[in-house]
Amino acid sequence: MRVSTRFSDSIHLLAFLKVYAGERLTSDLIASSIETSPVVVRRLMGKLRHAGLIATTPGTAQPVLAKPLSDISLLTVFYAVEGDKSLFSVDPKTNPDCIVGGNIQNVLQQYYQDAQTAAEARLAKTSLQDIVDNLLVEQAKKEAVQ
Numbered sequence: 001m002r003v004s005t006r007f008s009d010s011i012h013l014l015a016f017l018k019v020y021a022g023e024r025l026t027s028d029l030i031a032s033s034i035e036t037s038p039v040v041v042r043r044l045m046g047k048l049r050h051a052g053l054i055a056t057t058p059g060t061a062q063p064v065l066a067k068p069l070s071d072i073s074l075l076t077v078f079y080a081v082e083g084d085k086s087l088f089s090v091d092p093k094t095n096p097d098c099i100v101g102g103n104i105q106n107v108l109q110q111y112y113q114d115a116q117t118a119a120e121a122r123l124a125k126t127s128l129q130d131i132v133d134n135l136l137v138e139q140a141k142k143e144a145v146q
Helices: 006-019 027-034 038-050 074-082 104-125 128-145
Strands: none
Touching (some): 006 027, 006 038, 006 074, 006 128, 027 038, 038 074, 074 104, 074 128
């Protein structure tokens, strides 16, 4: 099963818009940072625009954040690009005649729900401002070493 990177790519995209605000921000440029295609970037921007996180003007290469970074939680970004999808899923196709296969869904479901609740709470407390602040600290460390 392939794990989606839409969430991390969307956080990357939003941070990029902040760090490089004022520059000509084409989907090609943003895609080069994420190392994906401009089509993927445009699809993500469509979801982020629909969620009210960015604003775009047709025909221009200047997407902007629609609200301050401190007002955008990671949970909001997750819901914008993934919907209400669970972070974890239990395989529904197991052998019901096996002790493990016949009981694993019920046993794991509560653990997964607890983990989902904890993850959502943590994502809700983390803003994009936290992410950008940490990105800038990491960059300062790299520059100090050089």
